[in-house]
Amino acid sequence: LVAPDGTVEQTVFGQMTQLAAAHGAVNLGQGAPGDPAPGFLLESAHRAMLAGHNQYSPPQGLPALREAVAEQRLRDWGQRTDPADVLVTTGATEALTAALVALAPAGSEVVVLEPYYDSYAAAAALSGARIRPVGLRQTPTGPAVDFEALTAAVGPQTSVVLLNTPHNPTGLVLDEEDLRRIWEIVEPSGARVLTDEVYEHLVFDARHTALAALVDDPRIVTVSSAGKAFNATGWKVGWLIGAPAVVQAVQSVKQFLTFVSGAPLQPAVAAALREHPEFLRENAQALAARRDVLLDALREVPGVHVDSPASGYFALADFAEVTDEDAAALNARLTREAGVTGIPAPALCAAGSPTAGRLRSVIRYSFCKSAADVDLAAERIREFA
Numbered sequence: 131l132v133a134p135d136g137t138v139e140q141t142v143f144g145q146m147t148q149l150a151a152a153h154g155a156v157n158l159g160q161g162a163p164g165d166p167a168p169g170f171l172l173e174s175a176h177r178a179m180l181a182g183h184n185q186y187s188p189p190q191g192l193p194a195l196r197e198a199v200a201e202q203r204l205r206d207w208g209q210r211t212d213p214a215d216v217l218v219t220t221g222a223t224e225a226l227t228a229a230l231v232a233l234a235p236a237g238s239e240v241v242v243l244e245p246y247y248d249s250y251a252a253a254a255a256l257s258g259a260r261i262r263p264v265g266l267r268q269t270p271t272g273p274a275v276d277f278e279a280l281t282a283a284v285g286p287q288t289s290v291v292l293l294n295t296p297h298n299p300t301g302l303v304l305d306e307e308d309l310r311r312i313w314e315i316v317e318p319s320g321a322r323v324l325t326d327e328v329y330e331h332l333v334f335d336a337r338h339t340a341l342a343a344l345v346d347d348p349r350i351v352t353v354s355s356a357g358k359a360f361n362a363t364g365w366k367v368g369w370l371i372g373a374p375a376v377v378q379a380v381q382s383v384k385q386f387l388t389f390v391s392g393a394p395l396q397p398a399v400a401a402a403l404r405e406h407p408e409f410l411r412e413n414a415q416a417l418a419a420r421r422d423v424l425l426d427a428l429r430e431v432p433g434v435h436v437d438s439p440a441s442g443y444f445a446l447a448d449f450a451e452v453t454d455e456d457a458a459a460l461n462a463r464l465t466r467e468a469g470v471t472g473i474p475a476p477a478l479c480a481a482g483s484p485t486a487g488r489l490r491s492v493i494r495y496s497f498c499k500s501a502a503d504v505d506l507a508a509e510r511i512r513e514f515a
């Protein structure tokens with residue numbers, strides 16, 4: 131992202147948001163929910179502000195939020211968690227960045243499933259580590275982990291294996307067998323496993339499983355956040371769960387990145403996690419309905435292939451049989467001609483990787499937008515087909 135003249139490019143999400151706006155297209159690019167955050171969350175933050183939660187919070191995060199996260203992990207995924215092992219961060223992004231800076235020494239390798247969320251590469255670059263992508267396999271039933279490739283990639287040079295499940299952008303949800311096999315591969319290497327579970331509640335056709343609930347090992351570190359759970363991506367309240375030495379190391383980095391995270395938001399997220407599990411289920415159901423609206427429309431475009439994602443915000447549409455254009459050129463043309471903008475999937479890969487090649491004609495479309503926007507996009511896709 132940093133050009134030789136020192137200028138820093140915007141992320142692909144920012145670029146595509148501008149592209150959509152310039153052409154009045156429906157923006158199915160950035161994964162930012164179209165529905166508002168629930169009233170109970172907003173009222174509770176308001177009360178916290180009025181009650182004086184407006185100065186620096188405790189460095190490790192508000193105890194009530196650390197307790198609520200620990201309870202939620204046990205309630206939802208059976209992961210026994212001590213609130214003392216929870217560190218509150220400024221979104222999952224800060225948890226991941228601080229964790230890589232703390233745990234991935236310069237020169238070591240960070241193994242990631244590819245395609246991957248763009249901040250991973252930037253976070254690894256900050257720590258001086260190298261990203262080692264392991265491409266997901268495409269099977270007739272959808273994406274899957276390539277265990278052979280993972281075995282080949284993990285070794286003494288690996289400091290961290292960063293697993294995103296549920297996965298952005300494929301929707302792959304790693305099941306218990308996948309996670310146990312991955313741990314068997316990683317364990318002998320001595321590397322840590324960092325799980326990015328920000329889509330944990332947005333699972334439609336599978337069940338989320340937390341590696342830390344299956345395997346009790348101080349090398350497993352969990353990251354998640356409230357943004358996707360409560361349609362509040364702008365709040366940037368996240369957390370990391372790990373062994374005491376890990377939490378201490380990550381906190382020592384975090385203290386110089388942001389010091390602490392938003393004080394009045396923390397009691398509100400704590401109350402929401404405790405008191406509103408029904409919202410998490412209802413939100414997933416609403417999202418699954420929008421997924422189906424978008425899939426039905428995309429499937430009417432002759433030659434387009436699209437798997438039904440089991441989770442998350444995104445559908446991947448493959449246009450290889452429709453055009454020779456690459457995804458970036460096609461996405462720009464569809465923005466102009468169809469009035470719908472997505473994210474070119476190769477932007478979520480290491481430049482020039484085999485996976486980027488396989489996804490050459492694939493566009494990622496977000497269905498987490500408002501029902502009206504998803505309906506409008508579906509209508510425009512049908513007209514274009």
Ligand code: PMP
Nearest residue numbers: 221222223247298328355357368
């Ligand atoms: N990980 C993944 C896979 C994501 O898609 C996102 C999305 N924004 C994040 C992390 C960042 O989460 P947060 O907004 O809590 O920093």
Ligand code: GLN
Nearest residue numbers: 141143144159160161298
């Ligand atoms: N996670 C969101 C996505 O994948 C975007 C967040 C961002 O814009 N950085 O679309």
